[in-house]
Amino acid sequence: MKAAPARSAPRGFTLIELFVVIAVIGLLVALLLPATSRASARAKRLFCANNLRQVSQALTLYADDHEATFPNTNEVMVSYKELVKGYLGLNSTSSAEDRVFSCPVDRFTVDPLANTVIPGGVYTGAGSDFSSYAFNGLNRLSSLLPGLAGSRVNTVAQPTRATLVAEFAAFNGFSWHDLTAPPRRNDAPCTMGFVDGHVSGVRVFWNGLPGKTDLPMFYDPPGDYEYRWSANAQK
Secondary structure (H helix, E strand, C coil): CCCCCCCCCCCCHHHHHHHHHHHHHHHHHHHHHHHHHHHHHHHHHHHHHHHHHHHHHHHHHHHHHCCEEECCCCHHHHHHHHHHHHHHHCCCCCCCCCHHHHCCCEEECCCCCCCEEEEECCCHHHCCCCEEECCCCCHCCCCCCCCCCCCCCHCCCCCCCCCEEEEEHHCCCCCCCCCCCCCCCCEEEEEEEECCCCCCEEECCCCCCCHHHHHHHHCCCCCCCCCEEEEEEEE
């Protein structure tokens, strides 16, 4: 009988072929990473928008139970949380574990004068009552300032444009969703909840001046912007 021919050993990758495979994998990773990053950023914006929608609804329920009037307590921009969190099923002492009040990209604040990033999330501090979101109630400090503190719902001039609650970043003119250098800038993209109940991403107007009273929350933007801080803004 003839002996069966010996099988040749399988040929492995040559060094050049291995380099080609590595290059192809690297190219695929480079193509996929931006798409993955964009998808992750989009998911975080949606998460934040959903939080704001729930908080807005809680504020509306509070108004329904208080003669159709929005909160008007001391430091209302922050302390509103204590008035509305029960509508969201939160009945214990506030903490950073209150996820509905925590924006997933809230990881820093901005020095109002130096316009530089300060690491650390707003929602992690007791000063914000462990919330990434503030109520539009600056008028509690002075009737000369814009805001909805103590306003009756049916007296708000433009409910589709009147800001009810928003990310802290929006009041200060920077963006948690799109960090740049310097961080405070005109048209920073932020998320807001409005009196009519809808939530939207908006561009926040900043006049470009560096003073503490020149933060965006102290004045209404030009007419082509989608939001208003004032309850009685007509344009």
